[in-house]
Amino acid sequence: MRSDHNTSVGSASFIETTAMQHANEPVMSVAVTSSPALGDSLLLMIVARNLQLSGKRVTVFGGHMHTLREWFPGMDVRPAMSGDDTDTLLRQFDTVIQLHADRPVPRLDQRHPAAIVLEHLCRAPSPEAIAARLTHFCRESLHMPHARMDNGLSVPAGLIHRKHALRVAIHPTASTADKCWLAPRFVRLARQLKSNGFDPHFIVTDEERADWEYVQNYGIGLPRLGSLDNVAAWLVECGWFIGNDSGIGHLASCLRVPTLSLFMRKGIARTWRPGWGAGKVLVGGGWLPTGRLKERCWKYALSVKQVLRAFEQLRREAA
Structure with missing residues (x-):
């Protein structure tokens, strides 16, 4: 306060x-x-x-x-x-x-x-x-002893939860640049997932789309989803989610899509990690000595190999 x-x-x-x-x-x-x-x-x-x-x-x-x-x-x-x-x-x-x-x-x-x-x-x-x-x-504090960690979200009829088991939604952006892992590493991650038999797609807004159209040259999906309700409808049928610390990660978790979320600091991850379905968080540069260095350098310290390894752990735990 x-x-x-x-x-x-x-x-x-x-x-x-x-x-x-x-x-x-x-x-x-x-x-x-x-x-x-x-x-x-x-x-x-x-x-x-x-x-x-x-x-x-x-x-x-x-x-x-x-x-x-x-x-x-x-x-x-x-x-x-x-x-x-x-x-x-x-x-x-x-x-x-x-x-x-x-x-x-x-x-x-x-x-x-x-x-x-x-x-x-x-x-x-x-x-x-x-x-x-x-x-x-x-x-x-509100004296509701039977309160649950449920926000009331209900999937509309006609949508099938995790219908596309191999589709991986990747959210490479966030509300601020300091929360974003490196774009080239997101692309390398997606290409490796594709070579492993998955179907990776990047989720970006219409305003961000021009910066990411090149990923389609690698066979990576870039759906034009538009409004948030369309994003939710597409996301609920994905098998997996990987992304930065962002609202889309919370939405995926709320939809019970297993999530892997990338964070800059342990304290932020502890508080703001998605809290509904199966999920893992990965913090870059936890070994760096100061908070300032963590915030500036986490995205360089976090490798594609580390993210892939965490994704495999998520798959085992979700199974």
């Missing part, structure tokens, strides 16, 4: 007090304002789902989740709040929950009397992934 906040928003005592205030009410209305980041949004849906199952009237606001609203049947999912109508919308709810102190709604604790910000969970010195931390928060 930021030190300049003058309330105890996000603390266990505040959360418990807020929950107790509504304990005798038949229904409590809750707004969940999900992050502009895909992974954060999927994770916060754990809280939304468990609140819904406990009888609360839950409304989720967020762009990514609104695009995927057909994948969350029974949940009221709306577009992200805009600046003009945010305060009006907030006043309609007894409680408002978001993951980070500053996004998507800035100064949330000052704009709603029963705001719950969960950033302290992201910063906690815990060995558990954030998905597990959010589940424990539901059980212990």
Whole structure:
């Protein structure tokens, strides 16, 4: 939490007090304002789902989740709040929950009397992934002893889970460049997978596509998927996923596609590793002596051979 906040928003005592205030009410209305980041949004849906199952009237606001609203049947999912109508919308709810102190709604604790910000969970010195931390928060702080690590995502009819057993989805980009392994090594990885009998495809956005079209010269797939719901529909039928620390990795994990995720630092991997289906994380340059060196050099320290070896381990464990 930021030190300049003058309330105890996000603390266990505040959360418990807020929950107790509504304990005798038949229904409590809750707004969940999900992050502009895909992974954060999927994770916060754990809280939304468990609140819904406990009888609360839950409304989720967020762009990514609104695009995927057909994948969350029974949940009221709306577009992200805009600046003009945010305060009006907030006043309609007894409680408002978001993951980070500053996004998507800035100064949330000052704009709603029963705001719950969960950033302290992201910063906690815990060995558990954030998905597990959010589940424990539901059980212990929101008094839902039967809370599960389930965010309510349901695969629409007509799609077959892991239909293409040898198809490997590779996500070579991320929200920031420092999270990205080296592009030539991703290509070498894909070519080696292809020679081993797999069917590798790169997942990139339409805006990133021009930088990756050359991979098709090596027989590597580059599907034009467009919107996030199309990405999810294609991804759920893949056999495997390999990628950087990114929201697409969380989506693959949420879809129970076995994931291999590449991270720059152990601490980041411990907190933000995908937390649903079978998965492994691989940290580059863990032997480097300082955090600054790890962040600058991890992608050079991580070899194609190491990634292939981790993928084989994932295959054995997933089997």
